[in-house]
Amino acid sequence: MDSSAWGLLVQGAWTTLWISGISIAIGVVMGLLIALLRVAKIPVLHQLLGVYISLARATPLVTLVLFIFLTAPTMGVNLNRNVAGIIALTLNTTAFNAEIWRSAFNNFSKEQREAALAIGMTPWVYFRRIMLPQITITSLPGLVNEMSFLIKGSPAIAVIGVVDLTRVTNRISAVTYDPLPPILAAAALYMLIISLLVWLQRVAERKASRLAV
């Protein structure tokens, strides 16, 4: 592979990174909000969110990407490929994250809540100061796990023509007629990204184990 091939590869890696990164960032926060709404058990909304989560978790990413990209124009919205990709990845990862956050809420100790209320904290102060810092740490392993799933699933956005780290290997081999080197290089780059996440997960797990006691 020559330097221009490497240049293309890095561009592809960058596309994978920023599209996944934005989806992850929105997905983590939206997941938290949805979990909060679910825990509040607001009628109708609760059921609607439940349906969304089941659907989003059951739909393959490729299907979701195609669905968003093809239906948006029929509803009068013209999405560019990247935005359609981000929306699809976000809808997918949000659903998984919402479940991770929700189980952290449900498993959180009632005793700590009582101590907080008894000392005069409002429910909001309790959430901000006592619950959120702890469930963030305990959820982090699950969230990071989901992040690496998302990155590994992100080549799905290639079906609508986004040139990500996987798709770009096609482009390179179309010129070089040697598909193996770019694919190996891409695999190495994926591994690099995922191992960074795994390292982050280990750090989080060490912190979480202290809270478990």
Place this chain on the structure above:
Amino acid sequence: MPETAAVSIRKLSKSFDGTEVLRDVSLEVQTGEVVSILGSSGSGKSTLLRCINWLERPDHGDIRIDGDRIGVSDSGKPMSRRELAGMRARLGMVFQGFNLWPHLSVLRNVTEAPIHVQGVSKAEAEERAMALLEKVGMVDKRNDYPYTLSGGQKQRVAIARALAMQPKVMLFDEPTSALDPELVGEVLGVIKDLSKEGYTMVLVTHEMEFARAVSDQVVFLDKGIIIEKSHPSEFFVNPKTERVRRFLELEVPVA
């Protein structure tokens, strides 16, 4: 004008799923008084204590802290979260299971509420906390996390945490029941010091000797009803009811 009681409970009733747990309970705790609540398991002691700070919502009756009603605002409507939190801040509670916040160091457990509920400056909260940790003998552990502490140490921190809000009344729900026997003394010692300093306290306990030594008033709950209320010298020596006599025979080892 008669002195306003620190805690005044009038005709309190509470049921869980149709089972009456407290019936027509009335009790006054004067400022500076230590009141012990005794009774066998399931008699409603914890429920009574938890109604005082509205962790349980009473079905009937009213509870006043320093003359101000908790849970119900002047207009008769349920208190807002903020109002309720303000009333609860006047009461310190110590739980059987300590309930410390594990993500915060000992010092932070004690400064958390003064800073984020009362709006006290960090410096002042720390000064307050250090004085209290000194009082409960936990200054050396101020930077440690709860999981490193023994049960007795955790409970002493929990007491300091509650005291840091400078509450009008301290509520203790079996503060030594979860402790290994050899650790009970250090916690009771702290509570005894507080009683000498004039703190107003309501204490649920199974430590009969201790209740006898520190209480100004002993209350006996039987199936959610107060069947005896008297001075410990009377209660332990000359119980009025057969029920209490039997209870004492079981609980107090014959000397």
